[in-house]
Amino acid sequence: MVVQSVLIIGAGAGGLAAIKTCLEEGLEPTCFEMKPDIGGLWLLDESFERDAWRRQTLITNTSREMTGFSDFPFPRDAPPFLTGEAVLRYYQKYAERFNLRPYIHCNSEVTKLEQNTDNKKWCVEVSKPGVGTKDYTFDAVLICCGRRQTYIPHYPGLETFKGTVTHSELYRSNADIDDKKVLVVGASHSAGDVAVHASNNASQVFMSIREGTWVITRNGPDGWPHDAFIHRRINFLPPEWYLQSWVKRTFFRRINFDTLGLRSVRNIFQSDWMVNDNMQIKIMAGKVKIKPAIDHFTTTGVTLCDGSTLEVDTVIFATGYRIAAPLVDTSIIQENSTDFRLYKSVFPPRLGRDGTLACIGLINIIGSYAPVAELQARWTVRVFKGLCKLPTPECMLKDVMQTRQEELRKRGKCSTVVFQVKYQDEIASLAGLMPNWFKLLFTDPILAYHSLFGPAVPYYFRLEGPHAWPGARDAVIGCWEAYTRPTMTRKLEGPKTSRLFVFVKYSIILSIILSLILSLIYY
Structure with missing residues (x-):
C-alpha cells in the first residue's frame, strides 16, 4: 500500500518529531492534540495547584545534551538540567523552527479509530468542543499519546x-x-x-x-551529569556482569x-x-x-x-x-500490558509486513524519552515509505516473545524497559541511520573517539545518511563544553579540575578493560 497521508495522535515530543519526520520524507501529516497547545506532559495548567507544583519543583532526570532532538540543540545558555517550563519552551521553539504548527489541530480529540477491511485505510472520528465530530481517512497512523493510564x-x-x-x-x-x-x-x-x-x-x-x-x-563522577557518564557506548561493550559491578560501585560511593x-x-x-x-x-x-x-x-x-x-x-x-495504545482494537494490540506485543516496541506484528500503524513512546526508557521517540518516528516513516522493510509477522512475533522471555528472566516481569544507548543504536541500524564507526575511525578519528567514549548524544544519528545535519559533528565533540558553559558564571583563579583529565582517565580505564576482553575472546 502506498502511504501519503499520515494521522498523528498527540503533539508531545513524539508527535512533534513524527510531524517533522513526515515532512522530511515528503508525506502529509495531520496531528490532532486534545490539549489547547503542544507540549504533551510538559504543558502545565497554572490554574491547577498540581501543575503549579510541577512547574515550580520538577527538574528533568536526564541532562540537556541527552534530552533534546538530534538536529536541534538546546540554547547554549540552558543549564545542564532543566525545569519543566524550559522543556516546554524548547518544544515550542522546535515547532516554530521547523514550521510544524500548521499541521497541528489542538483541542481535537480522536474518539474512534478503525481500519477499513477493504482498502486498509484508517477511518478516524475527531471531536472538537463547540464544533462536534468530524470523520477523516488516512493511509497510516502514528500513535504518540499512549502510556498514561x-x-x-x-x-x-x-x-x-x-x-x-x-x-x-x-x-x-x-x-x-x-x-x-x-x-x-x-x-x-x-x-x-x-x-x-x-x-x-x-x-x-x-x-x-x-x-x-x-x-x-543527577551529578555523577567528578560532578558531571550522571546520565552522560552511564550512557556511553564504551560502557556497553564489556560483559553485563562487569558493567553492573562498575555502576554499583559508582552508586555506593555516594x-x-x-x-x-x-x-x-x-x-x-x-x-x-x-x-x-x-x-x-x-x-x-x-x-x-x-x-x-x-x-x-x-x-x-x-x-x-x-x-x-x-x-x-x-x-x-x-x-x-499501564502501557496502553488508546483507541486501537484489541485484535491488533492487546490491552493487558503483560501481553503487550509490539515489534521493537513500535509495530504490531498482527498487521503484517506492510503495517500502517505504529506506536511512538510506548516504552520504559532508562534514559531520555524525546530522542528515542524521534528515532522511532524516523524508522516508522521510512517503513511507511517502503525504504525499510519489516520482517514477516512470524519473525516479528518470535522477536517479541524472545524479548519478553529475557525480561522475565532478568526482572521477573514484562516491563518493556530498555537502555537508551542500546535501544537507539538498534533502531538506528534498522532505519539505516547508524553511522559507520569503523569508517569514522580512519576518516575522522577525533569524532570516532568522542562517539565511543563520549556521551551517546542524539546528534550522532545526524552525522550521515538521510537528512544529515551539518552541525552534528561539532555538537558531538562539543557536548562537554555545552554542559559547563552555563554553570561557570564566575571566573576562577588558580588550579581547577581538568575536564580533559577526567574524560581521558575514565576512557583509558575502559580501553584497557576492553582490550583485555577482546584479547581473551580472539586469542
Missing part, C-alpha cells in the same frame, strides 16, 4: 481504609497534608519526588518499597543503600531506579522512613509484610502507568 495495585482491605487514597499523577500540593502521616507506595522517580516534597509539610512520610531501589543523583534501607534485592539492571538528589538527606533527617511492602490495609493504615503496622492519614500510590 494511572495504575493502582489492588491490596486486601484497601476499600475499608478511611483515609485519603490518591495517585502521584493527582498529587496537588503539600499544603493538603499539613501535619499528617503520609505513606508513599513505589520505588521509582515519581515516588521519590512526591515523598521528598511531601516531607516538607507532613508530620512523617513513609515509603513502602517492595523490592528496594537504586537511587541515582549513597550507602544498606544503612538507608534502600538496597534492592535485584541486580542493578533488573531493578527500579530513582533519580533523586534529596532522598538520602531526607532519610537521614528522619523526614522519610523506608518500609517494606504492604500486606493489607486496615481502616486506619496498613499492615506490612514484616508484620509491623503503620497508622497513616494519606496514601499516595506512585506505582506508574
Whole structure:
C-alpha cells in the first residue's frame, strides 16, 4: 500500500518529531492534540495547584545534551538540567523552527479509530468542543499519546481504609497534608519526588518499597551529569556482569543503600531506579522512613509484610502507568500490558509486513524519552515509505516473545524497559541511520573517539545518511563544553579540575578493560 497521508495522535515530543519526520520524507501529516497547545506532559495548567507544583519543583532526570532532538540543540545558555517550563519552551521553539504548527489541530480529540477491511485505510472520528465530530481517512497512523493510564495495585482491605487514597499523577500540593502521616507506595522517580516534597509539610512520610531501589543523583563522577557518564557506548561493550559491578560501585560511593534501607534485592539492571538528589538527606533527617511492602490495609493504615503496622492519614500510590495504545482494537494490540506485543516496541506484528500503524513512546526508557521517540518516528516513516522493510509477522512475533522471555528472566516481569544507548543504536541500524564507526575511525578519528567514549548524544544519528545535519559533528565533540558553559558564571583563579583529565582517565580505564576482553575472546 502506498502511504501519503499520515494521522498523528498527540503533539508531545513524539508527535512533534513524527510531524517533522513526515515532512522530511515528503508525506502529509495531520496531528490532532486534545490539549489547547503542544507540549504533551510538559504543558502545565497554572490554574491547577498540581501543575503549579510541577512547574515550580520538577527538574528533568536526564541532562540537556541527552534530552533534546538530534538536529536541534538546546540554547547554549540552558543549564545542564532543566525545569519543566524550559522543556516546554524548547518544544515550542522546535515547532516554530521547523514550521510544524500548521499541521497541528489542538483541542481535537480522536474518539474512534478503525481500519477499513477493504482498502486498509484508517477511518478516524475527531471531536472538537463547540464544533462536534468530524470523520477523516488516512493511509497510516502514528500513535504518540499512549502510556498514561494511572495504575493502582489492588491490596486486601484497601476499600475499608478511611483515609485519603490518591495517585502521584493527582498529587496537588503539600499544603493538603499539613501535619499528617503520609505513606508513599513505589520505588521509582515519581515516588521519590512526591515523598521528598511531601516531607516538607507532613508530620512523617513513609515509603513502602517492595523490592528496594537504586537511587541515582543527577551529578555523577567528578560532578558531571550522571546520565552522560552511564550512557556511553564504551560502557556497553564489556560483559553485563562487569558493567553492573562498575555502576554499583559508582552508586555506593555516594549513597550507602544498606544503612538507608534502600538496597534492592535485584541486580542493578533488573531493578527500579530513582533519580533523586534529596532522598538520602531526607532519610537521614528522619523526614522519610523506608518500609517494606504492604500486606493489607486496615481502616486506619496498613499492615506490612514484616508484620509491623503503620497508622497513616494519606496514601499516595506512585506505582506508574499501564502501557496502553488508546483507541486501537484489541485484535491488533492487546490491552493487558503483560501481553503487550509490539515489534521493537513500535509495530504490531498482527498487521503484517506492510503495517500502517505504529506506536511512538510506548516504552520504559532508562534514559531520555524525546530522542528515542524521534528515532522511532524516523524508522516508522521510512517503513511507511517502503525504504525499510519489516520482517514477516512470524519473525516479528518470535522477536517479541524472545524479548519478553529475557525480561522475565532478568526482572521477573514484562516491563518493556530498555537502555537508551542500546535501544537507539538498534533502531538506528534498522532505519539505516547508524553511522559507520569503523569508517569514522580512519576518516575522522577525533569524532570516532568522542562517539565511543563520549556521551551517546542524539546528534550522532545526524552525522550521515538521510537528512544529515551539518552541525552534528561539532555538537558531538562539543557536548562537554555545552554542559559547563552555563554553570561557570564566575571566573576562577588558580588550579581547577581538568575536564580533559577526567574524560581521558575514565576512557583509558575502559580501553584497557576492553582490550583485555577482546584479547581473551580472539586469542
